[in-house]
Amino acid sequence: MLLEVCNVCKKEIKTIIYLPNLPITGCFRNENDTYPYDSYGYNQEFMYCTNCGHGQLRYTINKEEIYDPKHYILRTSKSVSARISSDNMFKFIKPKGTILEIGSNDCYLLKKFKGKKIAIDPIAKPIKGIRVINKYIEKVRGNIKAETIICKDVLEHIEDIHGFMGQIERFSKKHTKLYIQVPSIEHMIRENRFDQIFHEHIQYFSFYSLSLLLRDHGWQIVRLEIDKDHWGAYVIEAVKSESIIIDCLSIGRFDIHNILRRYAIFRDSMKFASAKITKKAYGYGAAAMLPILNYHMSGKLNELKYIIDDDKRKNGRYYVNMKPQITNRHYRGQYVLTAIWSNHNVGKIKKKHPNIINPLEGIK
Numbered sequence: 001m002l003l004e005v006c007n008v009c010k011k012e013i014k015t016i017i018y019l020p021n022l023p024i025t026g027c028f029r030n031e032n033d034t035y036p037y038d039s040y041g042y043n044q045e046f047m048y049c050t051n052c053g054h055g056q057l058r059y060t061i062n063k064e065e066i067y068d069p070k071h072y073i074l075r076t077s078k079s080v081s082a083r084i085s086s087d088n089m090f091k092f093i094k095p096k097g098t099i100l101e102i103g104s105n106d107c108y109l110l111k112k113f114k115g116k117k118i119a120i121d122p123i124a125k126p127i128k129g130i131r132v133i134n135k136y137i138e139k140v141r142g143n144i145k146a147e148t149i150i151c152k153d154v155l156e157h158i159e160d161i162h163g164f165m166g167q168i169e170r171f172s173k174k175h176t177k178l179y180i181q182v183p184s185i186e187h188m189i190r191e192n193r194f195d196q197i198f199h200e201h202i203q204y205f206s207f208y209s210l211s212l213l214l215r216d217h218g219w220q221i222v223r224l225e226i227d228k229d230h231w232g233a234y235v236i237e238a239v240k241s242e243s244i245i246i247d248c249l250s251i252g253r254f255d256i257h258n259i260l261r262r263y264a265i266f267r268d269s270m271k272f273a274s275a276k277i278t279k280k281a282y283g284y285g286a287a288a289m290l291p292i293l294n295y296h297m298s299g300k301l302n303e304l305k306y307i308i309d310d311d312k313r314k315n316g317r318y319y320v321n322m323k324p325q326i327t328n329r330h331y332r333g334q335y336v337l338t339a340i341w342s343n344h345n346v347g348k349i350k351k352k353h354p355n356i357i358n359p360l361e362g363i364k
Contacts, residue, residue, distance in 0.1 A: 055204030085230035097147025103154035187232030273359035283307035285339025
């Protein structure tokens with residue numbers, strides 16, 4: 001589907017970055033597997049709204065292609081970075097009553113809470129002590145109400161975000177508390193992390209655009225944290241309110257020329273990093289988003305001998321759009337950081353591998 005106006009404020013929005021043949025992410029195949037979709041990529045454009053500071057993709061890809069059940073294996077409990085951010089959000093949430101998590105994945109976060117719990121996610125499996133609804137939210141029927149609603153890493157994947165907020169209204173009560181975590185476009189731009197633009201993330205929220213979206217549906221942000229372990233994501237608590245105030249100081253809009261200047265720095269740093277990698281190097285970490293980094297490095301990571309990862313589900317597999325095989329075995333030699341952690345966490349890896357090459361090291 002083609003998106004022409006800002007998904008939040010409905011004002012004019014402009015394409016500022018063109019991304020031809022941008023690869024899909026998070027999909028892995030066995031050696032003799034065939035992948036039913038176009039694994040080499042789809043043309044994409046990144047758009048920016050100067051009115052509310054919101055970013056979004058111009059085109060959306062069918063869910064069946066992005067989340068192909070045979071090849072899409074991303075699960076929170078199996079991802080180090082996802083577990084860390086879930087643990088952080090667990091500490092932030094102050095639950096009450098029935099807890100509903102929309103987009104619960106494998107319920108890693110929800111399992112931490114006590115009491116009555118409901119999970120809505122098309123990939124969720126039955127779990128003892130949790131009512132699991134294995135559907136997309138718009139297909140859920142019945143009178144479900146919750147005092148605590150959690151949407152962690154969900155809104156950025158939604159095409160019709162106003163429609164989604166309307167769905168949340170179905171499940172909320174007068175005093176429901178809503179907890180949301182979304183990536184921050186301000187952090188992405190300031191850190192020059194343009195590798196975070198990919199097909200799965202349709203929306204790129206500024207704090208202002210997130211505040212506007214919630215305001216339009218009767219929610220007031222009452223608490224905010226920045227998760228440095230999760231690429232500077234916004235973690236917010238919101239409550240129902242008839243009188244909503246948005247702090248004008250929260251308006252974080254960028255000049256388009258400034259964004260493009262930062263994007264040029266990012267592209268130059270990718271060229272510089274590519275030149276440092278030898279043909280005898282090994283990748284360290286089979287991150288779901290690695291095909292995007294490889295895309296911006298002009299395919300340089302296809303020359304890696306292997307990509308080392310401790311996830312046993314990935315052992316012997318390949319990305320559907322990259323050449324190196326993933327292995328659980330560790331080798332001696334030059335390592336390239338392919339885990340794509342946030343800059344905040346890279347120091348932990350460097351203590352273990354001081355000579356590791358970090359392709360994202362020079363982007364700031």
